[in-house]
Amino acid sequence: MITAAKELIKRVVKEVVIDEKFMEMALKEAKRAASDGEVPIGAVLIKGGDVIARDHNRCMQLNDPTAHAEILVIREGGRVLGNYRLPETTLYVTVEPCPMCVGAITQGRIGRLVYGAPEDKMGAVSSKFRLLNDPGLHHRLEVNGGILKRECSEIIQGFFRGRR
Amino acid sequence: MITAAKELIKRVVKEVVIDEKFMEMALKEAKRAASDGEVPIGAVLIKGGDVIARDHNRCMQLNDPTAHAEILVIREGGRVLGNYRLPETTLYVTVEPCPMCVGAITQGRIGRLVYGAPEDKMGAVSSKFRLLNDPGLHHRLEVNGGILKRECSEIIQGFFRGRR
Numbered sequence: 001m002i003t004a005a006k007e008l009i010k011r012v013v014k015e016v017v018i019d020e021k022f023m024e025m026a027l028k029e030a031k032r033a034a035s036d037g038e039v040p041i042g043a044v045l046i047k048g049g050d051v052i053a054r055d056h057n058r059c060m061q062l063n064d065p066t067a068h069a070e071i072l073v074i075r076e077g078g079r080v081l082g083n084y085r086l087p088e089t090t091l092y093v094t095v096e097p098c099p100m101c102v103g104a105i106t107q108g109r110i111g112r113l114v115y116g117a118p119e120d121k122m123g124a125v126s127s128k129f130r131l132l133n134d135p136g137l138h139h140r141l142e143v144n145g146g147i148l149k150r151e152c153s154e155i156i157q158g159f160f161r162g163r164r
Numbered sequence: 165m166i167t168a169a170k171e172l173i174k175r176v177v178k179e180v181v182i183d184e185k186f187m188e189m190a191l192k193e194a195k196r197a198a199s200d201g202e203v204p205i206g207a208v209l210i211k212g213g214d215v216i217a218r219d220h221n222r223c224m225q226l227n228d229p230t231a232h233a234e235i236l237v238i239r240e241g242g243r244v245l246g247n248y249r250l251p252e253t254t255l256y257v258t259v260e261p262c263p264m265c266v267g268a269i270t271q272g273r274i275g276r277l278v279y280g281a282p283e284d285k286m287g288a289v290s291s292k293f294r295l296l297n298d299p300g301l302h303h304r305l306e307v308n309g310g311i312l313k314r315e316c317s318e319i320i321q322g323f324f325r326g327r328r
Binding site for chain 2 (some may be wrong): 061063064068079081083086102103121129134136
């Protein structure tokens with residue numbers, strides 16, 4: 001019994017360490033966005049422990065309103081994996097995704113979503129909208145919010161403070 | 165008074181004629197998608213009476229879960245107009261957009277949305293979700309649904325019947 005509990009704790013700790021490692025990578029992407037004057041949000045797409053795609057918000061650079069970090073890594077993921085469905089992938093993103101990005105996550109059948117800071121105004125997982133809770137949704141996925149929350153919040157709050 | 169009423173009717177009739185003309189164009193795009201084995205939905209983006217972009221669903225062809233007709237014309241619109249905001253454009257699409265596409269429409273600040281058939285399972289304007297009604301939304305746009313509804317419904321229903 002104690003051995004089983006120890007194993008479980010070991011597994012959970014290992015998952016947290018992995019999640020924080022990839023969220024650090026997403027945070028680096030967010031910092032790149034900030035230095036380009038873009039909204040500082042970064043994302044990383046993982047499959048089987050490998051990084052499939054990493055990118056950051058580039059709406060202004062690309063003249064593309066859809067060029068959020070999540071959309072860019074999902075599109076790159078489809079290209080790399082040669083499929084328009086991306087099961088068994090994990091998407092890390094520094095801020096809770098908006099309705100467009102949550103829609104793309106379900107369209108792409110992403111297996112797991114890990115995000116950092118909640119987003120009150122447009123967050124579509126647990127804050128403003130709860131699109132993934134809809135019983136009619138084709139697709140179910142595992143969601144973990146709040147990983148490196150403080151760091152992820154600080155970079156985006158700092159950006160908007162600077163623009164006021 | 166009668167003259168004013170006549171003018172108003174003339175204006176409304178003219179708008180309907182224009183809307184049907186561009187929806188016919190979107191339907192042609194939907195037919196192209198069908199002949200490629202893609203979900204038959206087409207879209208056209210207009211500004212000042214000019215066609216800025218026209219395309220159809222190409223998720224399988226491009227290995228891209230985000231390659232819905234609406235997303236493709238919005239991305240092309242940003243490229244053509246050299247901006248990540250697309251105010252004063254009208255987006256025509258044969259089927260009510262899903263949450264991803266409604267999100268992209270608001271991100272892109274599209275001025276007007278005209279759609280054909282309602283979509284019960286994922287429609288995010290008036291059927292399944294009502295994302296545009298949210299009081300917190302930054303962006304307001306004019307919406308017209310049901311233009312060439314019968315033709316737009318037939319092509320998508322025929323496609324899914326054929327796949328069963």
